[in-house]
Amino acid sequence: MDNKTLQDLLVSEIEPNPHNPRLIFDDNDLDDLKESIRNATVLVPITVYRNDVADATNKYILLDGERRWRCVKILGWSTIPANIVDKPKDVTQNILYMFNIHYFRKQWELFPTALKLEKIIELLKTDKDSILSSTTGLNLTTVKRCKILLWYPEKYREALLYRKDKISTDFFIEFFPIAKRLKDDEEYNSDVKLSAAIDKLIPKFIEGKSFTDVKEFREMRKALAFYDGKGQITEFKSIFKKFISESLISIDIFTVSDIETEKLKTNVLKNIAYLISSFDEKNSELFSDLFIVDQLIQLRKKLDEVILKID
DSSP, X not given: OTXXXXXXXXXXXXXXXXXXXXXXXOHHHHHHHHHHHHHHOOSSOEEEEEOOSTTOSOSEEEEEOHHHHXXXXXXXXXXXXXXXXXXXXXXXXXXXXXXXXXTTTSOOOHHHHHHHHHHHHHXXXXXXXHHHHHHHOOOHHHHHHHHHHHHSOGGGHHHHHHTGGGOOHHHHHHHHHHHHHHXXXXXXXXXXXXXXXXXXXXXXXXXXXXXXXXXXXXXXXXXXXXXXXXXXXXXXHHHHHHHHHOTTOOGGGGOOTHHHHHHHHHHHHHXXXXXXXXXXXXXXXXXXXXXXXXXXXXXXXXXXXXXXXXX
16 A cells, blocks of 8 residues: 555564553454464454654554454464554553444453543543543443442452452442442441451352352342331341351341332332322313223222221
């Protein structure tokens, strides 16, 4: 090409981008891509910019295509087709460029994405979801999930990054509403105090004796909402401490029979309030339909029965 932007570059003269949000490269995916490249060569050129650091070992730095570049290296090929573009003006532009190119081609693991989003938050000096979403190209749900992971104490980052001990990002995301509420309480209001509880919770999950699915945290959340709504957070904490301290206690300990009763009461009160507000004088003509009249008569009979039982 006349403008020389597309060239065959020496693989040895290219280095990975230190700001690449993709930190994990799945071996199986690389094997599949390697075989594809072996059979059909590199169909989509990588994207690089010139390394302007004095005495730099490598002449070019990757912006897009590290997986392709890695596969070509493994195959032992000496060159790779590349588009040469202008160097990003700063770190922010560098990261955002990769966010907007890479993420839509093959989504990254969530926690590496969160780590780079943390850098973007620092550089842009904002953590507003809508701005982060429009700037990076991540959808709002992904932004929120990333921020949840970043909320936790830093000690869990290595486990999240390398998926140690079978603990996934979903474990921390499902537990988040509980963790956040507990941290508002004096007993768990520091990273050290909260971590002590999480450190007991993780082995219970790994052992799989008490609960095996992170969705079971939802039962715990129902109990939290029930006790918190009644101003009885101490009661919830007591159950929670018993659960994390005793290995054989099931997550069923959080099942509260009164929860459904409370829900029923709430729904009945809401519906009664709605009916009372609907039965004013100006709406009386609206209820003249014979079917509605019949239903109102049935309702009156049922109410009389309930009131009689209560009395």
